[in-house]
Amino acid sequence: MSESLIHLRDSITSGETNARAAAEAALDAAEKLNDTLNAFLEIDRPGALKRADEIDALTQSDKAALPLAGTPIAIKDNICVRGMQTSCGSHILGPYHPPYNATAIGRLLDAGATLIGKTNCDEFAMGSSNENSGFGPVKNPWDTSRVPGGSSGGSAAAVAAGIVPVALGSDTGGSVRQPAALCGIVGLKPTYGRVSRYGLVAFGSSLDQIGVLARETADAAAVLKVIAGRDPHDATTADVPVPDYSALLEKDVRGLRLGVSRALLGEGLNDEVRAAVEKAIDAYRELGAEIVDIDLPHAKYAIAVYYIIATAEASSNLARFDGVRYGFRAEDAPALRDMYRRTRDEGFGPEVKRRIMLGTYVLSAGYYDAYYLKAQKVRALIRQDFANAFSRCDAVLTPTAPTPAFLFGEKVDDPLAMYLNDIYTVTANLAGVPGISVPCGLSTEGLPIGLQLLGPNWSEATLLNLAHKYQASHPLNSQPRIHA
């Protein structure tokens, strides 16, 4: 369905269509395209139809009170939804069927959404190409020989291909924004503490945030409003009021200052991406924004900092997968320690093992100060860089990813080359600030390119406003080859 979530919701509340028809269209498209895209690990037709019927049974005025009434949404398979599986793209989870909803899921359901299924992802959200899923990679709907990005690749492909208007993903180092860029859609990572992590399977706890993927910025705004806010189940959610993002989308961007770091548009950036981002900078000038030069002197160290902190946190978080309480257990181990080791060897894929080992190494006796503590200090410098930049501008503008979607197999044997895909996105997670990726054109091969806007803490309304104004004046006017 190429309809926007907001339009669909209005059609449902006005009685022009109903939740069941909307759910059936999404389920049909998900099922039809899954052989080609592999975007879904579970499609819950009975659950979604039951839910849609409940919405349709409401009175007109009850329906009108629901901000997402009857709208189909897909959920990354590392966020717990009661009644569906949670595999995190890993064989070690079994799959697990969580007995509770993540807070973000409970809020979507309370707002009237219909959840149609769980989307494929890199195992435990570790990857930038989806090639690390234990259940085969997701294909990019623009070109199925290319990666959709990662780790929320299934969510990005499902939205880009028109199966659902919106999907949830998670972003630890770019896992919402980078696949959004590679699939030609919008991807928002909120400020750390904006959306509850309760029910999101932990990867790097000081970096993880649930984010929104959508074709229309306005749809991302409507969904963020629903899922954001303090949650007693996640002590790291902040007590900060949630603005009405949708009401602020049309604000004039004239006079807003956009910071551009020339150093970030230099070496290592694909020429077509650079040209598209330069054009977007001109477009913002035409919209009345002011472009100012800024410097993020420690951004070049962000990948090094990230791959110490994220792996250290992952090695600790993933210790819970031990074959005792849920999920997979290796058979016939003679003693407990053998059972742990075999379960984890057979259950985890290579990238997860690599990161657990790297994290274990940087935290191990004698190395903690040299790696982990050092990385935390440079993380403080990166935060200071952003604070300095935001004293001079309202948002920082960068590319989202250094290249358009690459081919399957291109980087899979070279972990470091794969990590460098995240060069523009990891800084936001290290600093805790929000970021959004917006499509800003196609390459000569017809592949989408993403523009990233990063703002100060709690500036999602400004980022959505800037993204919406750009998208409204510069729509992609093109859709992927594989489309519902």
Place this chain on the structure above:
Amino acid sequence: MPISEADIEKIAQLAHLEITAEERRVFAPQIAEIVTYVEQLNEIDTGAIEPALGGLTPEGERTESSRRDEVQASLGQKLALDQAPDPANGYFRVPKVLG
């Protein structure tokens, strides 16, 4: 930093991972390359810098995160054991602890 296959085996032991000889052979140079890459941080003088611990924003730091100590419903034994690979008599059963 050179990392040998023996180092990889030691790290795998610490991480409770049983890895094969083939995995050791593949992981050793990959992890060594990543460790060498992250050592570029040594270029930066961080002597006077306070480390950023955790991910909280200043507003997050100020948010009162304690709650009243009230009894609330929990999962309960049945649900907690529902997906255990080997539940027995209300417990999680595991292989013997001492080999």
